[in-house]
Amino acid sequence: MSYWLFRDLSHEFINALPAMAAAGLIYWFVRRHLHKKRFGGDFKEVRRKSRLNEIIGLLLVIWAALVFSSTVISLSGLRYFWRDFSFIPRWRLIPDFITYGRHIDISHSLVNVIMFMPIGLALPFVLKRPTFGHTVLVGFCFTFYIEYLQGFSGQRDGNIDDVICNTLGAIVGFLLYLLMKLIFPKFTAKCMLKAKKSM
Secondary structure, eight states, rough: HHHHHHHHHHHHHHHHHHHHHHHHHHHHHHHHHHHHHHHHHGHHHHEEEEEEEHHHHHHHHHHHHHIIIIITTTTSTTTTTOOBBBOOOSSSHHHHHHHHHOOOOOHHHHHOOOTTTHHHHHHHHHHSSSOOOHHHHHHHHHHHHHHHHHHHOOOOOBBBHHHHHHHHHHHHHHHHHHHHHOOOOOHHHHHHOOOOOOO
């Protein structure tokens, strides 16, 4: 990964910190309030049992705030009306690899894959039915929505390459979830425990 890409990513992360902190705090306090209202006297016990699941949900919200903030909110005021979304892949990897061989810079595509791995890994823990199809569909819809919004910006444009890479990242993340479930079944089961009243 080049120095410039690392510098840009660090810059985006630092700029997104206020949005991440705000989203995380709002989520945490809203969930806490709803649980207190719903579970009453069992509130503390329910929160204790579902702590890992709540933390995963919190991290997922913070990740979504990071992605949304660094790809949409940071754009210069949505100054331009809809720019053409590129539905035709300009898929850099295959043609560039044929042309330039190992000198190809795949860092942009790789970052787009890695950036969406957390949604594939964390979403199965918060969904009621953690299936491959549901996880990938949510990942695809989220990335498509972001790319669509980028079409309103003068700085970035929406393109199908990023949608493909982001969706691939969600798939890789779900595979990591399955691997985790296989290697650490007890820990995974504990992370799946959601807030509910004891029977």
